[in-house]
Amino acid sequence: MGKRHGAGGPEVSASERLLFGGPLRYDMGWNEHADAFLELNFRAMLVRLPGMLASSLRLARQADPRAARIVLACEVGRGAAQAVSLLAVNSALGKLLSGPGIGQRLREAAPALAVMAAVMLVAALLRAASTYATGRLEPKVERVATELYLERAANVELAAIEDHAFHKLLDTAQYGARSARSMITYGARVINAVISLIAAAGVLTVLHPALLPLLVTMTLPSAWGALTNARRRYESFHTWVQHARAGHLIGSLLTEPAAAPEIRVHGVGPFLLRHFRSMSETAEAEQARLSRLAARTGLIAAAWTGLATVATYATLGALLLGGAMALSVAGTAVIAIRTGSASLDTLVLEINELHEEALFVGDLHRLYTEAAERAIPAGGRPLPENPAEIRFENVTFSYPGDAARPALDDVTLTLPLGRIIALVGENGSGKTTLVKLLAGLYNPDRGRILWDGVDAARADRRLLAERIAMVAQDFKRWPFTARVNVAVGRSSVPLTEERLAASVAEAGAEEVVADLPRGLDTLLARNFSGGHELSGGQWQRLGIARAAYRRGRILIVDEPTAALDARAELEVFDKIRALAGSGQTVVLITHRLASVRHADVVHVLEHGRLVESGTPDELLAGGGVYAELYTLQAEQFTAKVPAPKPA
Numbered sequence: 001m002g003k004r005h006g007a008g009g010p011e012v013s014a015s016e017r018l019l020f021g022g023p024l025r026y027d028m029g030w031n032e033h034a035d036a037f038l039e040l041n042f043r044a045m046l047v048r049l050p051g052m053l054a055s056s057l058r059l060a061r062q063a064d065p066r067a068a069r070i071v072l073a074c075e076v077g078r079g080a081a082q083a084v085s086l087l088a089v090n091s092a093l094g095k096l097l098s099g100p101g102i103g104q105r106l107r108e109a110a111p112a113l114a115v116m117a118a119v120m121l122v123a124a125l126l127r128a129a130s131t132y133a134t135g136r137l138e139p140k141v142e143r144v145a146t147e148l149y150l151e152r153a154a155n156v157e158l159a160a161i162e163d164h165a166f167h168k169l170l171d172t173a174q175y176g177a178r179s180a181r182s183m184i185t186y187g188a189r190v191i192n193a194v195i196s197l198i199a200a201a202g203v204l205t206v207l208h209p210a211l212l213p214l215l216v217t218m219t220l221p222s223a224w225g226a227l228t229n230a231r232r233r234y235e236s237f238h239t240w241v242q243h244a245r246a247g248h249l250i251g252s253l254l255t256e257p258a259a260a261p262e263i264r265v266h267g268v269g270p271f272l273l274r275h276f277r278s279m280s281e282t283a284e285a286e287q288a289r290l291s292r293l294a295a296r297t298g299l300i301a302a303a304w305t306g307l308a309t310v311a312t313y314a315t316l317g318a319l320l321l322g323g324a325m326a327l328s329v330a331g332t333a334v335i336a337i338r339t340g341s342a343s344l345d346t347l348v349l350e351i352n353e354l355h356e357e358a359l360f361v362g363d364l365h366r367l368y369t370e371a372a373e374r375a376i377p378a379g380g381r382p383l384p385e386n387p388a389e390i391r392f393e394n395v396t397f398s399y400p401g402d403a404a405r406p407a408l409d410d411v412t413l414t415l416p417l418g419r420i421i422a423l424v425g426e427n428g429s430g431k432t433t434l435v436k437l438l439a440g441l442y443n444p445d446r447g448r449i450l451w452d453g454v455d456a457a458r459a460d461r462r463l464l465a466e467r468i469a470m471v472a473q474d475f476k477r478w479p480f481t482a483r484v485n486v487a488v489g490r491s492s493v494p495l496t497e498e499r500l501a502a503s504v505a506e507a508g509a510e511e512v513v514a515d516l517p518r519g520l521d522t523l524l525a526r527n528f529s530g531g532h533e534l535s536g537g538q539w540q541r542l543g544i545a546r547a548a549y550r551r552g553r554i555l556i557v558d559e560p561t562a563a564l565d566a567r568a569e570l571e572v573f574d575k576i577r578a579l580a581g582s583g584q585t586v587v588l589i590t591h592r593l594a595s596v597r598h599a600d601v602v603h604v605l606e607h608g609r610l611v612e613s614g615t616p617d618e619l620l621a622g623g624g625v626y627a628e629l630y631t632l633q634a635e636q637f638t639a640k641v642p643a644p645k646p647a
């Protein structure tokens with residue numbers, strides 16, 4: 001297939017440029033997979049047909065084997081019924097058009113007519129049974145496919161989730177489950193149409209061998225038209241998927257509670273609306289382009305069909321004139337051609353629909369495969385039961401797509417376990433990145449992270465995660481009850497009230513819970529009825545309670561007191577110290593250097609490099625970066641504020 005550019009429509013809009021920094025269209029021309037999955041020619045479609053049918057059947061059997069068997073049996077039965085019915089029509093016509101008196105002919109045709117009636121009845125019953133079983137099957141198929149999608153997506157490495165190419169696949173594949181559902185109906189119809197077509201083709205071939213190719217010629221134009229349009233729609237979908245996501249994003253920003261205050265105070269509403277309209281208009285222009293092309297293709301196909309029809313009937317006339325065909329046979333042939341071309345048309349359209357849906361299911365399968373490749377590896381070496389230290393050895397790490405600026409650059413440091421370790425440094429110096437590597441969320445590009453000599457890259461990642469409890473800077477505020485927001489720290493164990501109460505107490509969050517209208521059962525999502533919103537500091541305490549509930553051996557707290565008032569901050573640090581006293585390792589990231597005084601070790605990072613390490617006293621005495629930052633903060637409290645100058 002040549003390189004077609006679905007993006008060949010409108011230019012990059014000003015909204016795309018301003019809000020998103022550039023075009024949101026994928027250029028299918030240079031997409032390495034484009035040719036593979038956009039190969040939408042008739043031959044490719046037919047070659048793939050058995051595979052497509054088998055894949056819908058597999059999904060159906062997985063979802064509900066009994067319903068799948070019923071649908072299959074009914075559709076095969078319906079196809080056969082149509083075949084029998086056509087044969088009966090043929091026989092009845094033969095009897096009616098030749099022979100002595102009309103009464104005699106009617107009597108002779110009666111059995112065939114009775115067969116037709118019986119077949120119609122059976123077909124109606126089969127159709128009803130198939131409708132029922134399909135209705136039962138479809139939602140189950142969609143659920144099975146969606147579950148698999150979500151399960152695989154939730155299990156990939158963090159780096160995959162942050163990779164835009166994988167994200168695109170996540171985007172496109174989400175439609176695959178719905179397509180898998182539709183494939184059941186289309187698959188059933190295709191089976192049915194194939195069988196009835198075989199019957200029509202059989203009858204035609206018996207009447208005259210020239211009729212079958214004529215029938216095929218008549219149907220080809222609509223097949224070409226349908227295919228061409230399907231290819232354009234699918235290609236356009238892939239090109240525009242990111243643009244569509246951006247449009248939805250703007251729409252949801254206008255209604256989401258988190259954006260509501262700024263929308264009102266800063267008047268962002270009209271701005272967003274303007275860009276929503278502009279982005280929608282760009283997308284509409286693409287739809288208009290597709291419709292224009294579809295109309296043109298339809299006209300060309302219709303002209304071609306017209307010519308083929310004229311040729312067919314001219315051939316039939318020539319056969320009659322030349323005496324190569326009897327009048328009664330020609331009558332049957334006309335009916336068979338009409339029936340045959342109708343079923344061939346239906347078949348082509350159904351295969352095309354099936355194929356279009358199969359392309360989306362193909363995206364889903366590609367996601368399944370890629371997600372399996374990028375999944376967090378299962379298994380690995382066990383970690384030492386009670387390691388004495390974790391050592392970063394020459395660790396270098398760059399975020400995907402940002403290799404020029406390593407977030408960690410040749411870092412070598414030791415984290416003694418059972419102690420409080422503080423990570424200090426200015427914004428963007430690499431502290432959060434370091435703890436993400438410690439938690440196994442990323443692997444180093446170079447260097448090793450050793451747990452008493454065991455390389456974390458070869459360790460069992462699930463066992464590693466078991467040991468970690470983390471309150472990230474942007475920890476998730478789950479839109480569920482306060483109870484779940486704490487207990488989600490370890491959702492794999494049954495929730496117990498004792499453990500819950502102990503964690504809430506450890507985090508000093510009792511007051512927060514007591515103030516909630518329904519205590520721990522209060523829903524913490526304002527956009528649901530009965531939902532309640534917490535302040536930033538209250539959330540932070542619940543976040544700490546969640547980490548306490550997890551009871552990981554290494555507690556990572558990234559800016560735990562950023563939203564806390566002075567008294568609460570002191571209290572939280574006291575609690576953290578108490579935890580360390582009980583043997584828990586605490587890795588603490590904070591800009592409040594006064595709180596770091598109780599740490600056993602402080603590591604200072606600058607531009608991704610380790611610049612100082614030692615106890616707080618050693619570092620203060622050393623007069624380096626830590627001492628400088630510490631003095632700067634201390635001066636804020638001791639320096640006299642100059643009195644305002646008189647005007």
Ligand SMILES: Nc1ncnc2c1ncn2[C@@H]1O[C@H](COP(=O)(O)OP(=O)(O)OP(=O)(O)O)[C@@H](O)[C@H]1O
Binds near residue numbers: 399427430434
């Ligand atoms: N997910 C990410 N993808 C790409 N780059 C990132 C990502 N997270 C952080 N970075 C970049 O890595 C560098 C280090 O960031 P990091 O979050 O580790 O700093 P930090 O010391 O924790 O800063 P802060 O004190 O502001 O929290 C920064 O330059 C940042 O832009």
